[in-house]
Each structure stands twice: as C-alpha cells, then as structure tokens.
Amino acid sequence: MKKGEATRARIIDETGRQAAIRGFGAISLGDVAEAVGLSKSGLFKHFDSKEAMELATLDAGFDRFIAFVWADADDLPPGRARLENVFERWLDWTEVENAAGGCLIVAASTELDDQPGPMRDLLQQRVRAWRQRLAGEMKALREPPMSDAEAESVVFQMKSFILGHSELRRLLDDTGARAAARSAFDSLMARTRNP
Amino acid sequence: MKKGEATRARIIDETGRQAAIRGFGAISLGDVAEAVGLSKSGLFKHFDSKEAMELATLDAGFDRFIAFVWADADDLPPGRARLENVFERWLDWTEVENAAGGCLIVAASTELDDQPGPMRDLLQQRVRAWRQRLAGEMKALREPPMSDAEAESVVFQMKSFILGHSELRRLLDDTGARAAARSAFDSLMARTRNP
DNA sequence: ACAAAAAGTGACCGATCGTGCCCTTTCCGG
DNA sequence: CCGGAAAGGGCACGATCGGTCACTTTTTGT
Numbered sequence: 001m002k003k004g005e006a007t008r009a010r011i012i013d014e015t016g017r018q019a020a021i022r023g024f025g026a027i028s029l030g031d032v033a034e035a036v037g038l039s040k041s042g043l044f045k046h047f048d049s050k051e052a053m054e055l056a057t058l059d060a061g062f063d064r065f066i067a068f069v070w071a072d073a074d075d076l077p078p079g080r081a082r083l084e085n086v087f088e089r090w091l092d093w094t095e096v097e098n099a100a101g102g103c104l105i106v107a108a109s110t111e112l113d114d115q116p117g118p119m120r121d122l123l124q125q126r127v128r129a130w131r132q133r134l135a136g137e138m139k140a141l142r143e144p145p146m147s148d149a150e151a152e153s154v155v156f157q158m159k160s161f162i163l164g165h166s167e168l169r170r171l172l173d174d175t176g177a178r179a180a181a182r183s184a185f186d187s188l189m190a191r192t193r194n195p
Numbered sequence: 196m197k198k199g200e201a202t203r204a205r206i207i208d209e210t211g212r213q214a215a216i217r218g219f220g221a222i223s224l225g226d227v228a229e230a231v232g233l234s235k236s237g238l239f240k241h242f243d244s245k246e247a248m249e250l251a252t253l254d255a256g257f258d259r260f261i262a263f264v265w266a267d268a269d270d271l272p273p274g275r276a277r278l279e280n281v282f283e284r285w286l287d288w289t290e291v292e293n294a295a296g297g298c299l300i301v302a303a304s305t306e307l308d309d310q311p312g313p314m315r316d317l318l319q320q321r322v323r324a325w326r327q328r329l330a331g332e333m334k335a336l337r338e339p340p341m342s343d344a345e346a347e348s349v350v351f352q353m354k355s356f357i358l359g360h361s362e363l364r365r366l367l368d369d370t371g372a373r374a375a376a377r378s379a380f381d382s383l384m385a386r387t388r389n390p
Numbered sequence: 391a392c393a394a395a396a397a398g399t400g401a402c403c404g405a406t407c408g409t410g411c412c413c414t415t416t417c418c419g420g
Numbered sequence: 421c422c423g424g425a426a427a428g429g430g431c432a433c434g435a436t437c438g439g440t441c442a443c444t445t446t447t448t449g450t
Binding site: 003004007038039040041042043044045046 | 426427428429430431
C-alpha cells in the first residue's frame, strides 16, 4: 500500500544515483540497501531480483528524464521555440539536476549497448520513442514538413551535441561545454528552419 | 623479458575486450585470467593490483586507438583530406575493429567521468591530448588559421558526431548510423573550410 | 650447462556477492 | 480494535571477489 510504495521509490532513487556513478553492473544490493536504510532482505520484498530492481530503476529514470526535459514544452508552440527549450533543459539535466553521476540514460546506453537482455531491450525501446518524439517536433520547423530522413538527421545531430556536451563537461571539466553545445545547436537550427 | 611481455600483452588485450563490454568496474580478475589461460595468481606476476591492470589497459587502449585512427594520416596533406580520413577511420574503429564491445575509450569515459582517481586522470590527460591534436589539424583548414576557440568548437562537433554514431549504431542497431555521421561531418567541413 | 630470475600454480584468506528461508514488526481495511 | 497482509530483519548458503604466500616450473643471460 502506501508505505511500501514510498520505500520502493526510495530504493529506485538510490539505485539510479549509484548506477549513474558506477554503472549498473558495478552496484551491489548491499550498498543500495545500506544507503536507503534497509537490510538486504528488506530489499527483496520490493524486487524479486537485482535485475528487476535495475529494470524498474531504468524505466523510472526515463520517466523522470522526460518529465524534467519536457516540463514546459507543452506550453510552448511546436517547432523552434519548443526545441530550443527542450535542448536547454536537456543540458540542465546533464549538468545540474543530475550533478552527481550525470545522466543515467547516457551511462546505461554505453554500458549496456553490447549486453543483450531485458535491460538493453528497454533502453532501445525508450530511446527510440524519445527520438521519434523529437523527430516529430523537427517537422514543425518547416512548411511543408521535412522528410522523415531529414528529421532523423537533425535529431541525430541534436543528440550528438548532448553527448558531446556531456563528455566535455563531465569528463574534461570544461566550463565552456554548455556554450559549445548551444552554439552548435543554434547553428543547426539556423540552417534547418524554414527559409 | 620476452615471455612475460607477451603474456602481459595478452592480459591487456583481454582486459580491454571485457572492459569494453561490461565496464572496468564490472570485470573480474578471475574471468580475465581464465580467458587468457592463466591462474589468478599468475596475473599478479604482471600487475600489482587490479587497478594497475586497468591503468595499463586503458593506456594501451589509447595507443591502439591512435595507431589505428591515425594510420594513414601521416601520408596525407594536413587539413581537410587528413581530417576526413581520420573521421572515417574513427567510424571504422567504433563499428568494425572493436565490433565486440565498441570503443573502450568511450565506454571508460562515461563510466569513469564521475569517479575520481588515477583512471579518470589518465583518461582526461589523453583525451585532452587527442583533442589538441585534432584542433591543431583544424587550423590547417583555413588561411589564415582559425582561432583556438573556433578550432575547439569544430573538434567538439566532430567528437559529438562520433558519439552520436556510436549510440545509433551500437545501441539502436541503426545501419544508417554511418551515413548520418558522415553527412553531418561533411556538412561541418563544408561550412568550416576556407571560403 | 648452470644458476639466477622470471613465470606460473594451488591453497587459502576475509570480505562481499545475490538470494532464499523464517521470523517479527508494522501497517491498514473492515 | 482486530486480524490478516504487507514490510522488514536475522541469518545463512554457495559462489566469487581482490589479494597473499609458499612452492614449482620455465625461461633466460652468461
């Protein structure tokens, strides 16, 4: 009922935090349990296995990501304004909100991209859905709308700049990372919009 | 002497392979030893600790990366031709040469970007050196040479497309990943070169 | 060929891994 | 307020973790 759900949420939260830092494969049930103030066996009342816990964490991570990045997108007109806001919040997500550990999704993507299983399947499905949402948004940049292929190409570059920003900011401690990403994205938008 | 060096190289090779797949934090000495045909204690005659083994592996990984990607760059004129060759071989490196596990450096970068220690220090130092080499190359695209800031901005985008390609190809199994990356890079080169 | 050095083995250490079982405590609907 | 269900703890399991030590086998320089 109520209590259980709250504990489950705390477990998921802590798992996400640790997995973003050390990777899903390197976290341990004991560490998560201790950080959350539970015994290892207490954890198993909420998840049947470590993998079930990881799956729930990854799924919740996507929900949190979309809720954060898309927060004020619904109030904005489709197209450029909305895309620029999403990009800006996406940068926030990487360097501010998730200050400790960076984006869980990016971490999981490079960790699990060659390990078959339900984790990778979930990752694929939700990343594809996110890219499709962005691609749909890209089409509003032009009238008549650009082709699917062109929209996907723009999404590719947008996501690329997010990944580049993440490396520059998080690994190389470059404070100019945000400016570099924004400038690259602005240039992309400028040469993509309706003439 | 001779025999030891060969074994050490095999260990490093196998460690790199496994770390690219599962991450440095998730590999175990036992697995590496077994795969290489050694006992765990045999491993310790070549490395004093797991971390020393990981450091040697990461360092050697950079050497192999540069040797592969830069292979025919020295025979090419500086500037656009050389950069395009490097980019092409960089894509090769991700999707062909390192078919199993992808690029060790990319994997290590996202895994270790928030774990302080000698591994992250080494990563920073060598990634910075590589970016500086590329930035120097960028300057040959223009006469008079572009500013440091502008060169770094172009390097940022180049590296971003590499990361984007890696995700598209390895996580999303998108066979069009290479074309997307090449097209984005071509466009970048076109608007960067000497007018 | 020989001795010293290097390479490699097997047993073992304490700690921790994910997990199952059984018990107690706490919560919540009737 | 009560009874059943949910939440959580204690404990132990077999396996594996990184690492040490004493020992044997192989390699190498001379």
